[in-house]
Amino acid sequence: MAAEPVVSLELGLEDLDITNEDLNFAELSESLSRVAGNKLVSDALRGKGQQNDNIREQAKDLEVTLRQVEVESIEGYVSESGNLQELHEQILECDGVLDSMEDLLGRFLGDLSEISSEIKHIQKESLNLNVKLKNRKELHEKLSVFADNMQIPPSLIDVVLDSEVNSAEYLTSLQLLHKKLNFLRTSKDAQSSLAFQDVAPELSKLENKAVSKVKAFLLEQFSILRKPKTNIQIQQQNRLLRLKGFVSFIKQHNQVAYSEVRTNYTETVGNVLLSHFRVYLSHVSGLEVRVAAKGDVVGAYEGGSGAGGASGNAVGALSGVSRFFSSMKRGPLGQSPRKSSRSPQDRGKCFELGDRGDVLGKLDESAVVPHVAEAQGLRMPCEQIFRSINKLLLDSSSSEYIFSTEFFRDQKVFQETMGEVVALISEHLENWVQDITDPVGLFLMIRINYAHQLVMQRRRLPCLDSYLDNVNMVLWPKLKLALDNQLQSLNNAQVSLVKQVSGKVVGGRFVVDAKLAKTVEGIAKRFADLLLALTSLNVGFNQGQLERSLERLRTTMEDLLLSLAKGVKQAASGAGVASGVSSSAAFLVRNYGRVLQTLRDGADALSPQGAPGAPAEDEGHGRQTLEHFEDVYTSNVSLYVEEELGAHCGDMIQFVKRLEDALGLGGGAEGLEADKDLAGRILAHFKGSWQDAIQELNRQVHSDFAGVSKALAKEVLKAALTQLLLYYTRFLEVLKQLSPDMLKDSVPTPSILYEMKKFR
Template structure:
């Protein structure tokens, strides 16, 4: 029994000592060498070149080892490695067999899984086909549903648009025209448009049943609307009807007009014509009545004889009972409170019966403003109503043709007999302000009318202005002249007239009006010079001119306007005439002294060529000493009585006394240069005494 293990051990030992070399044997290197001797050496040189740079070959050669021996050693090493690998494989053979069995088992399992998965894939494929079929059926059903819904929507809309509900019939036939009726009209209008617009509807059988009913409803609606609107229009003809309030109440029914425009154009034309005819007559009658009432309030200001250069007595007013003389009727030429009509430009129109009850009278420009204000307010209201209710701005011109004609006829008749230049200029400014008002309102309907009125006023103003100008140029000097140096009434007329026009031109800067005023100024100056020459004494002529120039300047200043060139011119001529008067009044009292000073002395003593003697100056000195105070008093009285303006007179007296002091000072200088002139010192009046007298009169000033 023990032999077996030993034999087994021996067997294992033999197994472990198993040498493959026994079976394989040594490599036949010699044969290879022999064979290699017979090989061709072709290409050897190339291989040697390739191995020249090989490091391993270089090391072998460096050690002196033969290439053949080295090669044999390498091959033996490779053989040994191969044998070791085979031995390792034999050692692991059982594990490899076990691994092979496991791989076979796995392969069987995977094969079964493949079979199962293939079955699943087949089933999934069949399910996918079923889902695709269901999806196609679903899409088909969805398409059918959408088509049916679209058909239902169109059909329901068609039915809704074409059907005529009983409630609609009741409202159109028996209902009152109110808000509900307006809404029903809109629905009916949509149905009519639907029937007329859609060609498919016209071919439908349903239309044959519905169309007659719709047409009867349309005719009934048109008939009822026509009667309703015409009744509203006729209500405008009733006396004392507030047109604007009634129009506002009608505006909520404006869809009735839209309905007639769209579905009954002939009836709309009748309604339109009826409204135009009604409003034309109503407004014409209203304006005609208003004008008749205004005529009772008119205050006549000027006639054809109320001109600047017309002599007062020639008008006949001095002997008339109901009118004042032109000389006292300053409102003909003065603006005064008449300017208030421009301040009240946006005030409501006058109510004639109230003014008549108060016995109030107004200049024509006030009535003109009131009439034009009523016209533009009425036109604005009518224009807006026509545009809103009828949707036609052109309707206004047809409506207002009558009222404008009534106003034009009255205006033309008044303007033809109007000689009030101030009133005409006020009317021109009123029209301008009304144009601005309409521009701010953005209502263009009266633009042409206002332009026409303005174009009518300017020529009339020019004509009346030229009458005033001609009256000055062609004035009868003999009838106008009065033996009075105080301001002439023609001057007052001119000054007030000019101040009025200048004031009315401040904000407008009309160059043509300025030129006309310049012509008028030249005419009044020529007239004043002619009137002044009627006085026998030059001093009286100068006093007359000074008084008139001073009055003109004062009135221009009192008017609260800058007189401009006119005022500056009169200030210059006034200054020159005052200088002339000063010389004249001094010559009247001190002629010898002034002549002596002017001929024998000068302001520069060194320039005097002639030497005076005591005999020349002594009479002058003694004469001045005896009566200088009396002469100054006479000059004072003369100034007080000659000049209407006390302040101006005192300024003139002050200028005369100052000039007298200058002359006397030059005389005293001359006395000092005369031989033995000191003997006259006792007769000389001291300068301080003269200054005292000047100051005394200055205090009066």
């Protein structure tokens, strides 16, 4: 430890204080107290491994150690002094290089500043040039438009004045002339220029000349439409539509000339179509056959009319309309419609629908050509005539509406062209319908008109909306009047026929007068035909006002039958027959059976599934009507059967009903000894007479229902035999409770069934 300070003396550092300033032991003590918790510090303070515990001595030792370390550090720096000198020189050299680079970069920055100024100057000049260029372009464009429109090329003058209007370049020249005229009349700059005074009069002269030539040309083209057998639709599509540019020019430049052209067209086409439709209406009316005339009513009967006080791709598809007209033979406009007469057999079927409803599936077929139909000897009912007229009107109107709106760009042209045609057909329809009393035909016409409304909706053409609505306003009141006429005929028939109820007693049975029976059955048949026809046509159409009218008609018909049945019963009593209930019930069964049979035959037509667009779950008025007559018919058959069985097995029936009530109240067989004896007598009588009773039932049923369908007689007989067997089975059940021993003497049910099968 003593040798180290010697080295320091050799360096001459004895007076050099290279240590820190004198220690402040108070501060040191405070610092040590703050870190006293540190293990290393605490160990050092305890002087672990040292013998001397004196803190001051330790401090001196530490100072000596620090001095030694400082000396060693200085010696290290001295030994590296050469390297430090070399490093110092390198640093100075780098400073020089950096100074030169700083100077270079400074000059470069100055150059960049100059370039930036030049760029800003160039940008400013570029913006100025762009503004100038834009202004020059706008000026050039305005001057170009001005120059183009303010000068009249010789070719334009030559074409407008000398060329034919139908030449290829004429329409192009008109478009150029329109452009120049429009410029002069809309540009204030042009109107304020000196050139305007020179150019405007010349262009006006060309305009007047062009209008004059175009007007003459269009009028000439329209005159072609007046020629006989000219197909107007073909001419419109192939010739006139290409001229719509001329119409546009004359419309824009001379309203007076345009009005003249438009009026000429509407009068020409309107008169041609009006003439065609007049001829067509005259000819097609001669094809009509009246299925139901004024005197054909449901309640018709001999000795009275029964009517009472009621009073009696559109363009392509349509191009054949004019061809249709041109194919018609002309005839005198005033000739009267020829109505085809019908045989008495046909008159009896006047309310049958038959195949008349097929017209609803043929709405898209072409209209009837009268002279072709006449050559074939065809006659058709009113609904087919109506369909043909309306089909022709729809196609003609659709074609004309599409053409006029495209050619004239004015929907009012259609009204001016077709107004008289539509008015003619409306007037014809109103007058024609006044003579139609056929409710089936009228309702078919309503269905056809509704279908035509849908056609026009699909075509998106509103041109005939008011006409088709007016047709509905004409047809519905007429249909109601026709149905009221039928209803009144039933009321009149009821008043008259009730007074005529008569008959005779045959074998103890009152038989209704055959003439009266036939009359009423005819009424029932006509009623059923009318009810079936209108109800089936209304399936899927669901017109409530028709359903209400049919309900009134049905109620009136039932009142008629019930009144006559009551008259039959009274007549039977007056003839000395004990009870006329059986004859009355047979009368109702015959007539309700006839109605029901007709409805059953047309049951498929009454089903909603048979009508397009009808909801599958909707039972519909037709099905309800059928069910109503099923119920009424069944109740009257039951009444008739009860009366007939009462005549043959009345004692057994009364006994069964009385004993079922007695036994059903909880009472036993005790106290019913008298009934046992009666039951024995009834059983013995039945055992001896049941076969005769079945034969008599068969004879009586076929006698009561002679002249009607065999199916009806068999149905009533089946109901009677079934009810007889049911009563006998119930009688055996009563015997089983009353006196089981009697069952051994009863007739076996299989034997009765076997016998009944002979008559079914």
